[in-house]
Amino acid sequence: xxxxxxxxxxxxxxxxxxxxxxxxxxxxxxxxxxxxxxxxxxxxxxxxxxxxxxxxxxxxxxxxxxxxxxxxxxxxxxxxxxxxxxxxxxxxxxxxxxxxxxxxxxxxxxxxxxxxxxx
Amino acid sequence: xxxxxxxxxxxxxxxxxxxxxxxxxxxxxxxxxxxxxxxxxxxxxxxxxxxxxxxxxxxxxxxxxxxxxxxxxxxxxxxxxxxxxxxxxxxxxxxxxxxxxxxxxxxxx
Numbered sequence: 001x002x003x004x005x006x007x008x009x010x011x012x013x014x015x016x017x018x019x020x021x022x023x024x025x026x027x028x029x030x031x032x033x034x035x036x037x038x039x040x041x042x043x044x045x046x047x048x049x050x051x052x053x054x055x056x057x058x059x060x061x062x063x064x065x066x067x068x069x070x071x072x073x074x075x076x077x078x079x080x081x082x083x084x085x086x087x088x089x090x091x092x093x094x095x096x097x098x099x100x101x102x103x104x105x106x107x108x109x110x111x112x113x114x115x116x117x118x119x
Numbered sequence: 120x121x122x123x124x125x126x127x128x129x130x131x132x133x134x135x136x137x138x139x140x141x142x143x144x145x146x147x148x149x150x151x152x153x154x155x156x157x158x159x160x161x162x163x164x165x166x167x168x169x170x171x172x173x174x175x176x177x178x179x180x181x182x183x184x185x186x187x188x189x190x191x192x193x194x195x196x197x198x199x200x201x202x203x204x205x206x207x208x209x210x211x212x213x214x215x216x217x218x219x220x221x222x223x224x225x226x227x228x
Binding site: 047063096 | 160205213215216219
């Protein structure tokens with residue numbers, strides 16, 4: 001059973017960089033065949049796809065966030081990470097990491113972590 | 120980018136059938152996936168590729184997809200089915216390929 005777990009600061013100051021890490025267990029990020037993704041959910045709102053990474057390092061980002069986002073993978077740690085630069089209050093959300101399954105669905109999710117942008 | 124529209128809420132009595140719609144332009148040509156999200160929890164995949172169920176998901180959850188509407192069907196509704204439900208598609212022609220619906224709150228009366 002694949003499990004994902006997000007970790008990182010719960011509070012980030014405006015204009016700073018939000019950094020989160022997703023640790024994968026029960027599977028490997030370098031096994032191939034899967035993309036590894038970040039998704040966020042604003043309070044009382046819907047889900048927004050942020051981007052994904054393949055174990056080779058290739059990435060694809062949501063155009064609305066592309067200028068501020070970097071997703072990286074660390075196969076030796078079985079982790080992948082999210083950096084979101086120049087954050088504002090609008091970036092306050094629950095952030096999830098997830099695996100993209102073969103039908104381009106999200107078959108495994110982390111529990112989510114709330115990140116608040118505030119001074 | 121592609122837009123998916125869901126009704127904000129659906130109410131259903133226990134033991135009855137709930138139908139949650141997801142509207143999109145020629146959505147019948149795409150694979151539709153459905154997620155259940157309970158308060159304070161991460162979404163859980165309940166149906167993928169229109170009508171397939173992941174391991175561990177009850178047969179009471181099923182789906183259909185045709186024309187401009189996909190539907191999640193929950194048969195013999197139980198109190199534990201009360202949750203938010205989101206549809207999702209992969210739009211291969213878009214630079215923003217992973218699109219979620221607006222979400223539907225299912226209330227069990």
